Amino acid sequence: MEKQRATVRLAVRWGIVTLVAGALVPLAGAAPAAAEPGCVDETAPSILENGCDDSTPPDTTLAASTTPNAAGMLAVSTMTFTVQPQVSDADAGPFGLECTLAGGPQAHDWRTCTSPVTYADLPDAPAGTYVFQARAVDLGDAGRNPDVNPLLPPAVADTPDLDPTPAIVRWGQDTRAPFVFVTSTSYDEITPTQPVVTGAGVPIRLNSSEAGSTIECTDNGRPVACSAGRWELADPRAGRHRFAARAVDAAGNTSAWSEPVEFFVPRNLARQRGWTKVRGAGFFRGDALAASRRGARLVLPRTMVGELRLIAPRGPRHGKVRVRVGRRAWHVVDLSGPKAALRQVVVIDRYSGVRSGRIVIESLSNRRVVLDAVVARPDRFPAATRTDGPRPSR
Known part of the structure; x- marks a missing residue:
């Protein structure tokens, strides 16, 4: 009887060894069980069945509270980022987020974060100083490696379970107005x-x-x-x-x-009867008017005048003109004298009061006179009543 029991124990031992050997040595022509890509979750393979490897990592969407301008700059010191995982298959997750910030005193390496992510009181810095990155993580698969099996060698590498191309925003900031x-x-x-x-x-x-x-x-x-x-x-x-x-x-x-x-x-003068146009580089706007007969008149539009100047050259053979505004008295201006380029001759000074009417200029002899331009303005400019920003369109 004892001999029969020993024989049974030996047979059982050989059966166990054979079973283990069969597990370690696959049948001829059969591939070892492994993790197959293309799944939406991850399951380790068994001795007889392949496992699953989720080979599609999640994507990441990122929106910033303020978009850097074309120079990569912002005028604010606080940035808030809205980050979301995005999947292109039927993976139900769960999903998480990891974020990193480069630049400035609040910089940090990759760490778990939740949306929205806010960084406040950032110091001003040149463009490109700050770099925020975010990536989605498949939390359901991140802790698993479907090819880890003590009885079989790995068949394929485990596909990453996080976004390999993180979403990114680069910027610099300047919160101070210039002068x-x-x-x-x-x-x-x-x-x-x-x-x-x-x-x-x-x-x-x-x-x-x-x-x-x-x-x-x-x-x-x-x-x-x-x-x-x-x-x-x-x-x-x-x-x-x-x-x-x-x-x-x-x-x-x-x-x-x-x-x-x-x-x-000044107002450039347009030619009128009795006057001819002369050109020269030294004249205002490149031309002037000349007259050589008595009584030649220039009549300018009605205006308010507090100060009146004639811009004209002098010469030893030049004559005289007289000037008035409206019905006021005539003012005589002598344009003779040593030859001189354009001069501003004050006819009515700015302290003589304001008058209105047409400005009339008349030659008093047949001697040549040349007039280039006229300054006719109020005795003082009105006070400013608004800032000088652009006028609103109508």
């Missing part, structure tokens, strides 16, 4: 703060406290293209001008409008 500097180089000894400008353009220097800022300008409330540094307002129309500017930095911060720079552009 603008406007300097007019025009000079008028008679009215220094409101000079009469007789050149082809009005030279103005424009600068900002922040390098790289752009400059926005207005002339009498209307936008005009301008640029930083030495600049000229080309061919301004006749009359009073109030010029202002502001600076806009790379982040879009704008300075206050500058105090207006005031100047006055």
Whole structure:
């Protein structure tokens, strides 16, 4: 009896060994069980069946509370990001998020985060300083490796269970408004703060406290293209001008409008009966009017006049003209004398009161006279009643 029991025990042992050997050595022509890609979850393979490998990682959507401008800059110190996982298959998750921030004192490596993600009180920094990245993670599969089996070697590598291409936002920021500097180089000894400008353009220097800022300008409330540094307002129309500017930095911060720079552009004279046009590089707008007979008249439109100047050259053979506004008294102007280029002759000074009417200029002899332009303006400019930003469109 004891001999029979020993024989049974030996047979059982050999059966176990054979079973284990059969598990370790697959049948000829049969591949070992492994994890097959293309599933929506992960299951380790058994001795007889393949497992599942979720080979489609989640994607990540990212939206920032403020979008960096074309220069990669923001004008705010707080950024909030809305982050969401996105799947293209039927994977039900659950899903999580990981985030990282480069740049600044709040920088950190990859760590678990929840949407929305906010960073407040970030210090100003150049473009590209801050880099925020976010990626979705398949939490249901992240802790599993379907090819880990103590009885079989791995057949394929485990597919990553997180977004391999994280969503990203780069930016810099500037939260301080710049200052603008406007300097007019025009000079008028008679009215220094409101000079009469007789050149082809009005030279103005424009600068900002922040390098790289752009400059926005207005002339009498209307936008005009301008640029930083030495600049000229080309061919301004006749009359009073109030010029202002502001600076806009790379982040879009704008300075206050500058105090207006005031100047006055003379009225160029159009040819009338008895007068001929003469041209020359030294004349205002390149031309002037000449008369050589007594009684030749120029009549200008009705206007308000507090100050009246004639712009004209002098010469030893030049004659005289007389000038009046409306029905007021005539004022005689002698244009004879040593030869001289254009001069501004004050006919009515700015302290004589305001008058209105047509301006009449008349030659008093047959001696040649040349008139280039006329300055006719009120005795003082009206006080500003608003900022000099662009006028609203109608």
